[in-house]
Amino acid sequence: MSVLLADIDATCAALxxxxxxxxxxxxxxxxxxxxxxxxxxxxxDNHEYRRHLGRAKVLQTDLVYMLPDYVQHEELSDLLIRLLVILTNPTLLLYRDGPPNDNHGRKVFMELIDILQGYKAAFTRDKIWTALFEKLKQALEIAFAIRSEEQNLLIERILVLVRNVLQVPANPEAECRADNDASLHDQVIWALHQTGILDLVLFIVSSPDEAQFHLHGLEIICLLYREQNAESLADASLQRSLSEKQRDQQELLAARRREHARRQARPPSGRHSRFGGTYVMRNMKSVSDRDIICHQALQRVSAMDFDREKQAQKRSHRHIKEQAQVTRRSAFTVRLCLREYCIEVLRSAYNTLVRQVRRVLERNAGSSSHDDSYLLWAIRFFMEFNRLSGLQLQLVSESLSVQCFHWVLTRMQHDMDMIQSDKKQARLWAKRLHVALLTFRELLQSLLGLQKLKDDDNARGLFDMLLNNVCYVLEYRETILHLLMNYNEAHSTKVFLRDVVETANVFIKMMERFCQDAVVVQDKRRTGGGKRKKQPPASKSKLPQPTEEELSSKWAEMASEVSMLLATELQLPEHEQPLPFDAASEKSIDDQREGCMMHINKFLRTGKLEHGIALLRSAREVWPEDDVFGSITAAPEDELLLLREIFVHNITTVDAADAPDCR
Incomplete structure (x- = not known):
């Protein structure tokens, strides 16, 4: 061990x-x-070599100066980036089972965090980010189809390095920074903004071709706004608002009142503090009828307490300790920068990012390697910012949808189940449940905010559709009730309970809006008259079915258009999305599957190609077994063959009244 430590010192000295x-x-x-x-x-296991390198400060004295000067040297720059990624690795990732509980392990854990905070201070220099910007820009200029594996690894390493630097926890006690002052985190954000790294991250998350890096981009964006409040960012402007001035004045007056009260509570003593004497305290009786006599110093007499000798009440250790969220007002220029960047993310990348990341998370739903908390947090933050800045529906259309509501609900139910099954990690799952709950509450608040867009027909139609869906499905109504009934103080905080109550309040308001309309209940009564004779069903005139040659020739004409639609991503409005399955229908699952096949046939023959393709892909997710509607990983060529097979078969079509619900 000592040999390797000496080897580390010799290697660092020879760089x-x-x-x-x-x-x-x-x-x-x-x-x-x-x-x-x-x-x-x-x-x-005790990370001795990592701690020794941190105490030697090799990153602050050598690595951050070597990289800008040797960025054009391929081998050296690649090795430097790899070493920086390893050194800045998050401390929690080093402890797979969570932070240690023993004293020595806890001391090592805190030392590693202090070392990372020192590393973060070294990354406030613009030169190192300029060098990383050049490397990242050169790699992104190459098309993803012809990009080599080494270049993809370089992009991923740079993004991971940015993530590692931003995730270092803040230390307000050591920084001693007040609000409206540039903290260490603000300085790193400003350096990223000045050097253009944030612009490249925005390009990555807005490009569908860079889907493999979207998770890293999402983490970086979430860590950028970790200490920010969406409300304060939405109100940020070039000039201080009147409410902000009044808030600052109130805080200053409150601080002066506290200082004045503290001085009044401790009047200057006329005698020496070590004066010992005998005092009589008036209006405080002893065991007799006389006033109590104290043989103590004056300070102890003034703060006499009869409860000091009593046995302290035993407190329960089942209550989880409240963890304060670090939320502060950054420097004015940093807030303006973050506000503009938030607007750019909403305009150019939000819908694409949410769609792509949600697909990745749904595809890996069974594995524990992906944490959906980042996506849930991003949905909540950006939707709140959009709602407070003036709700624009087109910017958050991917979140205000039935699919997103359902996905958030399933994540909440999954976290609730994991709390019951995984007892050792109950607090971790409770934290994730809290994030999902806040996202669900913001979805409800944004849904209620659609009522203000009275002039927008799309917003009004979307509001009615989402309101009917959320208030009609039983799981939405019971989830909040289950959270209230299953609250456990052993792994959930009081802040979580408060948020549950506030979410229930928002949901009740929405239910009141839903129940304003009259509810018609059908009352089926049997009349006392005799049985009515059954009327013979009217014979429907059957239309002649087209021949196979006619269908083949017609398919040849429309095959090119179908191929083009399969190769592109469909952009159907929310109210026109066909739903393959209706849980409230009286039909069985098999009947609905057969009806869905008929609907696809009818859409194709009537020229509604986009609706037919959308219904096929939706039905594939509902009935994945036996590949009736194709495989989940089917290529566009396979989908084209399947659509042709459905088109040329003379399936008995349904009437217009039985058409699928397009929402």
Missing amino acids: GVSDGSRYQAEPDAAEGLKHLIWILRRDL
Whole structure:
């Protein structure tokens, strides 16, 4: 062990030296960087080598100066980025089972966090981010189809490095920064903004071709706004508002009143503090009828307490400790920068990002390697910002949909089930449930905000459709009730309980709006008269079915258009989306599946190709068994063959009254 520690010191000393203007690396610096990476990959359980490198401050003195000067050197720059990613790895990822509980392990854990905070201070320099910007820009300029695996790894490493630097927790006690002052996190954000890294992240999350990096981009965006409040960002402007001035004045007056009260509570003593004497306290009787006599110092007499000798009441340790959320007002320029960046994300990337990331999470729903808390947090934050900035429906159309409501509800139910089954990680699942609950509440508030858009027909139709769906489905009504009934103080905080009550209040308001209309209940009564004779069913005139040759020739004419629609992503309005399955229908599942096949046939023959393709893909998710509607991973060519097979078969079509519900 001591040999490797001495080896680390010798390797760090042999990397190079800075002359003030340029870092001069040694000829064997690349071998030294490889050796450090090799040592860190074989670190001990107590992370001694990582802590030794942190105490040596090799990142602050060598690495951040070497990278800008040797960014054009392929081998050195690649090794430097790899080493920086390993050194800035989040501390929680080093402890798979959570933070240690023993004293020594806790001390090591806190030391690693202090080391990361020192690393974060070194990343406030613009030069290192400028070098990383050039590397990332060169890699992104290459089309993703011809990009090599090494270039994809370089992009991912740079994004992970940005994520690692931003995730370092803040230390307000050490920074001693007040509101409206630039904290360490603000300085890093400003450096990212000045060097253009944030613009490249925005390009990545807005491009469908870079879907493999969307999760990293989502984490970076969430960490950017970690300490921000959507309401304060929405109100940020070039000039301080009147409410902000009044709030600052009230805070200043409150601080002065507290200081004045503190001075009044401790009047200056006329005698020496160590004066010992005998005092009589008036209006406080002793065991007799006389006043009590105290043989104590004056300070102890003034603060006499008869409860000091009593046995303290035993407190329950089942209550979870409240964790304060670090929310502060950043510097004015940083707030304006974050506000503009938030607007750009909403305009160009939000809908694409939510759609792509949700697909990835749904595809990996069974694995525990993906955490959906980042996506839930992003949906809540950006929807709240959009609602407070003036609700624009087209910017958050991907979130205000039945699919998103259903997905958030399923995540809440999954977290509730995991709390009951995974007892060891109950607090972790309770935190995730809290994030999902806040997202669900924001969805409800944004839904109620659609009422204000009275001049927009699309908003009014979407509001009626979502309101009917949320208030009609039983699971939405029972979820809030289950949260209230199953609240457990052992793993959930009082803040969570307060948010549950507020969410229930919002949901009740929405139910009141839903129940304003008259509810018609059908009362079926049997008359006392005799049995009515059954009328013979009217014979329907059957239309002649087209022949196979006619259908084949017609399909040949429309095949090119169908292929083009299959290759592109359909953009149907929400109210025109066909629903393959209706849970409230009296028909069986098999009957609805057969009816769905008839609807697809009718859509194709009537020329509604987009509706037919959308219904086919939706039905594939509802009935994935036996590949009746094709495989989940079917290519556009396979879908084209399946649509042709449905088109050329003379399936008995349904009437217009039985058409699928297009919402």
